[in-house]
Amino acid sequence: MTAAISINNVKKSYGSLDALKGVDLTINRGEFFGLLGPNGAGKSTLINIIAGLANADAGSVSVLGHDVVGDYRQARQALGVVPQELVFDAFFSVREVLKIQSGYFGLGKENDAWIDELLDALALTDKANVNMRALSGGMKRRVLIAQALVHKPEVVILDEPTAGVDVELRKLLWGFVEQLNQKGHTIVLTTHYLEEAEKLCDRIAILNHGEVIALDSKASLLQSEICNKLHLIIKTAEPIDQLPDALAPSIRDKVKYLDGCQMRLELHKDKDVIVDVLAAIAGAGIKVVDLETERADLEDVFVELTSKKVS
Ligand SMILES: Nc1ncnc2c1ncn2[C@@H]1O[C@H](COP(=O)(O)OP(=O)(O)OP(=O)(O)O)[C@@H](O)[C@H]1O
Ligand SMILES: [Mg+2]
Structure with a gap:
């Protein structure tokens, strides 16, 4: 089957800066794909090349088999493509912007029903006749999303669509994007909210300094060694300056942080039994009044991978 997006050995430099150092990626049709990476990793550069807004110095990209340069x-x-930057024409209303965008793709009145559907899905109906310059940042972002979808593209790329968007709207957006994916659209998403990527994406690539440093299913990334860690955070009745001598060395080794009434232990999610650890702590005379556990998530995997590899 033709790939949704095929990226072959793409390189891009800005002067002496190698923004992309030979990126290879294949995004399959129907996937919900996460493109993650720290600021400056090269995500938007890659997206601009896919969208034909920037030219690669080397390599090739195709969308549904069509070369982004030749075809x-x-x-x-x-x-x-929903761009990261808020770019819009201040002189038009929301509906006019969407109608003009339709025109670029050769669509006229027959697209009006779809425009209405988009306005409704993105909670923009009551803003349809409002001038773009009178919209808030979050509303403008929604218009950008509608604009990207006006011609019902099979492949949709969203470059940080939820930056600066409030919690309620983020939920609305994700519900909408998930529905698009269920209808068969391929979705490529960049986001710095890693819990979003963890929830939504089937497969994830992590880009760092212009290179793909991880490419795997979300499930596999979450099974990596780092996700075996489980943090146990304990609140004690009395402040503790020093661990009591009575505390077994095996438990003592797990204490990573001790401050006032807070103690943080790093456990292995399968090998350590929380009840046994607590019993040992109580046995050493420490009175526990509250506790919390934190499991490693995609964010921990991301931090581990991106901090390891510095070029
Ligand atoms: N037009 C340009 N001219 C010069 N350098 C550029 C240009 N566009 C991007 N860069 C540089 O290329 C690198 C990659 O930038 P890019 O915008 O692709 O990163 P990003 O992964 O999208 O980051 P962010 O998460 O901040 O959006 C950065 O070092 C950036 O400064
Ligand atoms: Mg970017």
């Missing part, structure tokens, strides 16, 4: 129109037709 630009067809590639562009298959693709909807």
Whole structure:
């Protein structure tokens, strides 16, 4: 089957800065794909190349088999991109912006029903006739999303669509994007909210300094060694300056942090039994009044991987 997006050895430099150092990625049709990476990793550069807004110095990219340079129109037709930057024309109303965008793809009145559907899904109906400059940042972002979808592209790329968006709207957006994915659209998402990626994406690539440093299913990433850690945070009745001598060395080794009435232990999620650890702590005369556990998540995997590899 033709890939949704095929990226082959893509390189891009800005002067002496190698923003992309030979990126290879294949995104399958129907996938919900997460493209993650710290600031400056090269995500938007790669997206701009896919969208035909920037040219690669080397390598090639195709969307549904259409080369983004040689076959630009067809590639562009298959693709909807929500840019990271808020770019808009201040002189038009929301509906006008969407109608103009429809026109770029050769669509006229027959697209009006879909525009209404988009406005409704993105809670923009009551803003349809409002001028773009009179919208809040979050509303403008929603218009950008509607704009990217106006021609019903099979492949949708969202470059940090929830930056600066409130919690309620984020939920609305994700519900909407999930529905698109269920209808068969391929979704590529970049986000710095890793819990979003963890919830939504099937497969994840992590880009760092212009290179893909991880590419795997979310499930596999979450099974990596680092996710075996489990943090146990304990609140004690009395402040503790020093661990009591009576505390077994095996438990003592697990204490990573001790401050006032707070104690933080790093456990192994399968090998350590929380009840036994607590019993040992109580046995050493420490009175526990409250406790909390924290499991490693995608964010921990991300931090581990991106802090390891520095070029
Ligand atoms: N037009 C440009 N001219 C010069 N350098 C650029 C240009 N666009 C991007 N860069 C540089 O390329 C690198 C990658 O930038 P890019 O915007 O792709 O990162 P990003 O992964 O999208 O980061 P963020 O998470 O902050 O959006 C950065 O070092 C950036 O400064
Ligand atoms: Mg970016």
